[in-house]
Amino acid sequence: MAYLLYIAAAVAEIAGCFSFWAWWRLGKSAAWLVPGTLSLLAFAWLLALTPADAAGRSYATYGGIYIAASLAWLWLAEGVRPDRWDVIGAAVCIAGASIILLAPRGA
Template sequence: MTALIYIAAALAEIGGCFAFWVWLRLGKSVWWIVPGTASLLLFAYLLTLVPSDAAGRAFAAYGGVYIVASLAWLWAVEGVRPDRWDVAGAALCLAGAAVILLGPRTA
């Protein structure tokens, strides 16, 4: 369930940020900020659903998922294929996220 929450949060965050990018960098209508803001609010809410004893740990682990989702967005939406360095970096980040999420904790 945590993986699904992180994936949904990543899509919401990237979509929200992209809406602002479209408005500010591509010169599109200011109305792009309406769905962008809603998407960013959804992102923040979704991260509160992650079962974690600390917000910082949930956010840190999310970072690896965000990086992979950003590269998927790069390819699917922007039409730029990630290169081997992108893929290697994303794999390292996912490994780090797994250590943060799954590492044994002492009380």
């Protein structure tokens, strides 16, 4: 369940940031900012729902998931296929995020 929250937060953040990118860099309508802002609010809410015992640990775990999700966005939304170095880097990040998320910690 935790991974799903992190993935949903990453999608919300990337979509929200991309709407600003599209408006600012691609010349899209300012109307793109409305769903973008809502998406960024959803991102913050979803990240706050994660099970980490401290905000910093949640952000660190999220960082690894975010990197992999960004590369998926690159491929699915922008049509640019990640190369093997992107995939290797994302795998390392997911491994690091998993270590942080799943490490046994005392109560």
